[in-house]
Amino acid sequence: MAAAQEHPAELPECPSCAGDGLLPAELRAWMLLLAATGAVEQRLRSVVKKRLDVSHDEFLILCLLAEQPREGLRMTRIAELLGRPKTRLTYQIACLQHAGLVTRKAACEDRRGIEVALTDKARSLLEDASATLAETVGEAFAHVIGADQREALSALVPRLADDTR
Secondary structure, eight states, X not given: OHHHHHOGGGSOOOGGGGOOSSSOHHHHHHHHHHHHHHHHHHHHXXXXXXXXXXXXXXXXXXXXXXXXXXXXXXXXXXXXXXXXXXXXXXXXXXXHHHTTSEEEEEOSSOTTSEEEEEOHXXXXXXXXXXXXXXXXXXXXXXXXXXXXXXXXHHHHSHHHHHOOO
């Protein structure tokens, strides 16, 4: 296991790493980033299901709400931030509400809008699971991000490599 973490580049080489295709460096880097985050999501899915008993998409909603004030967010804003269709979000919120993890109420300033907030149960579950989830993400990224990916990402955003702020 330690060898895999020391040498993440032992994974099959991504064809985009060669840099001799049609895509400019920025698009190659974007594709590498998507592949890395996809691999992390795959590892995280089972841990999320086991620890929180929710889908990965529902987990993303919980994480988004966890970073907001206790009054929550409007559903339209959640859909915008997660890039999800409102109809799919309505279903996911209903599932989370049924599980006792979120509440829904009419928005104060506009009765047509719906605000969603975490329940104390959800806050407690996230707090209890956060160390395990963070460790899973860290291990997954360590496994999939090798020298080629770091180089591509640094080329995409040169300030990442040089920024000392």
